[in-house]
Amino acid sequence: MLSINNLTKLYKGSEKGIKNLTLDLVKGDICAFIGMNGAGKTTSIKSIVGIHGFDQGDIELDGVSIKKNPQEFKQIVGYSPDTPVLYGNMTGYSYLELIGSIYQIDNATINEQLNTLLKKLNFGSAIHELISTYSHGMKQRLVLISILMHNPKLIILDEPFVGLDPNATYFLQEEMKKRAAEGSIVLYSTHVLEVAEKLCNKVVMIHNGEVVVNDTMINLLSESSLSEKFRGITAHE
Ligand SMILES: Nc1ncnc2c1ncn2[C@@H]1O[C@H](COP(=O)(O)OP(=O)(O)OP(=O)(O)O)[C@@H](O)[C@H]1O
Numbered sequence: 001m002l003s004i005n006n007l008t009k010l011y012k013g014s015e016k017g018i019k020n021l022t023l024d025l026v027k028g029d030i031c032a033f034i035g036m037n038g039a040g041k042t043t044s045i046k047s048i049v050g051i052h053g054f055d056q057g058d059i060e061l062d063g064v065s066i067k068k069n070p071q072e073f074k075q076i077v078g079y080s081p082d083t084p085v086l087y088g089n090m091t092g093y094s095y096l097e098l099i100g101s102i103y104q105i106d107n108a109t110i111n112e113q114l115n116t117l118l119k120k121l122n123f124g125s126a127i128h129e130l131i132s133t134y135s136h137g138m139k140q141r142l143v144l145i146s147i148l149m150h151n152p153k154l155i156i157l158d159e160p161f162v163g164l165d166p167n168a169t170y171f172l173q174e175e176m177k178k179r180a181a182e183g184s185i186v187l188y189s190t191h192v193l194e195v196a197e198k199l200c201n202k203v204v205m206i207h208n209g210e211v212v213v214n215d216t217m218i219n220l221l222s223e224s225s226l227s228e229k230f231r232g233i234t235a236h237e
Pocket residue numbers: 011012014016017035036037038039040041042043044
């Protein structure tokens with residue numbers, strides 16, 4: 001279970017960031033983080049994965065607190081940032097070997113996972129080329145492989161479909177469903193509301209750093225579409 005209690009992170013000297021985010025997700029949940037540009041989605045995500053600290057609150061994943069046990073917490077989380085930051089002077093394959101060693105995955109498992117994931121994400125011989133030669137979408141796909149290969153309990157993705165081609169998009173949507181069905185929790189930010197409606201069973205909307213919707217998708221859709229709800233909340237902007 002992912003338990004976020006009263007998370008507040010405001011940037012120094014400003015009132016911007018995220019205030020009082022409280023969210024419980026259980027195994028099998030796929031939750032969309034939705035909000036206008038600058039709403040606070042990335043700030044929340046970076047706090048949840050431990051990229052930056054936060055002012056108040058706590059985050060626990062299966063009882064492991066990010067404050068008390070940051071290393072153990074990070075071991076069970078897979079995170080894809082909105083802009084991948086990778087070592088340009090390594091090949092894709094050596095990067096994956098590095099991630100495998102950090103997460104202490106044995107070689108047999110790495111090879112088994114990579115056989116499947118590299119084929120499904122259509123990597124071909126490019127995996128042996130330098131990351132500095134990769135397009136944005138290739139870097140995104142490499143990060144996805146590096147996350148999925150260590151089978152995290154929480155998969156957290158910041159605008160994961162941006163830059164992916166239609167095949168990779170289809171793969172990722174199916175993989176999110178599969179991993180959730182196998183017991184992972186998936187949380188991702190997006191502006192593509194039609195896909196979120198179909199893919200997610202939970203939804204969080206953030207507006208000006210505050211949570212304005214925290215509901216099941218079924219409940220929300222019984223009143224209006226996600227797009228109507230979004231436009232209603234942001235109408236005065
Ligand atoms: N390093 C920073 N220092 C100061 N303010 C910041 C910093 N990073 C983000 N902000 C501000 O915090 C607010 C939330 O930004 P955040 O990146 O979380 O938004 P977002 O919902 O992810 O937006 P987008 O959809 O554009 O990616 C914005 O007003 C932004 O300008």
